[in-house]
Amino acid sequence: MTPVAATDASLEKRWDPATGMPLFEEPDWTKVAVERATMRTLQRRSDVPGLLRFGSYIGLLVIFGALTVVSHPLWLKVICFLAYATVYGFSEPILHETHHRTPFRTLWINEVAHHVSGLFAFKEPLRDRWLHAGHHTYTYYSEIDPEIATDRPPRFGTLIFDFMRIHNALVNWLWPTVRTAFAGLDELGKRWVPKAYHRQLVWSARACVAFYAGVIVLAVAIQSWYPILFIFVARFVGAPLHSWVTFIQHAGLEENVSDWRENTRTVHMNPLLRLLYWNMNYHVEHHMHPTVPFHSLARLHGEIASQSPPAYPNTLVAWNEMIRALWRQRREPSYSVHRPLPQEIDADPGQDTVGP
């Protein structure tokens, strides 16, 4: 099957008005085959790794939150709050993993973590799950992927602003939640979510709004800024470290190609980042085989590494490549970094690393 020709489709033809589903042909994604028995082992579900990981997240929030409250003097309080906020910012990978329902075998545990992390991330979780399914179907197809982070040419002002999630969290995530709660789904929601689920989404959005209103009421009732700091301010103050690891997932790589090895980065990270990021540094592996839970992605990486471009040794190397590519796209919007596939490397051994 021919990959989708996204740029050839006219706007009128993109969406089925009856279902809101995209009418683009699905790309025929290239997958590196994994032996069936191995894949069955990798796909295996358990509650234990997810509970340990989610428990670590909540535990760190409780510890750093408590230290923020009791610490003195102010500089120490600020440091504890920054630690709390930085951990808090990693609600996004939890939301992401639970979109896929992979981290837990027990569904209700997954859905509890899904909704809690959605509240912390300022994302209504059900709408975001549908949009994320679209991202997996049309990863980095410029006309349709609902999660493309950068325009061509890129707007660096917005990118810098969004390093603290100010634009995304307020405009793209929180505002649609409020709108959905009181006035129904926004256009993006209508495009991706079938009508049968709209009512469920409206009630979920109302629950989110009720939670945020409750936080404000609590702050007023106990005459304290802490609820506001821990739920709202932390979302922005603590975002940079998460932005540092997540911005490099796709940006600067090729668009409109049906091979995740060409449009997605796998980046080696240290154990602390992998803990907070739920191993999403193995991003090619996640896209290629999304049924594999976070705790098996490192093993999956070992299975497909020989058939993939070299993983980036650290985040600095990935950022260097991405920023150079985005900078070049200011004047040359069609420019992308090309990731060499193993057969290309075999043909030209000097091509083991490619940058802009």
Place this chain on the structure above:
Amino acid sequence: MTWVAVAGAHEIEEEDVIEVTVGERVLAIYRTREGYFATDGICTHQRAHLAEGLVIGNVIECPKHQGRFDLRDGAPKGPPASVALCTYPVKLSDGRVHVEI
């Protein structure tokens, strides 16, 4: 409607799924603790072979977006699955799985 032998009963491990093709029809054949079941082999949401997915109890999880279906009656059990799978009667005879199509 005819019964068609599609696989040996022991070709499918418990809590697993295989894909078979009958004519032009792609089927997913499941084995769970409750027995054997058969559904259409392609997800109703977007193009994906369910046999590459995961069987969890009586649920088949699509490999592409992790939409879920009850494999006994095809009912969607989790977005983005929203349209039921077609299911088929199954019986065991002479050590083989038969599907009525």
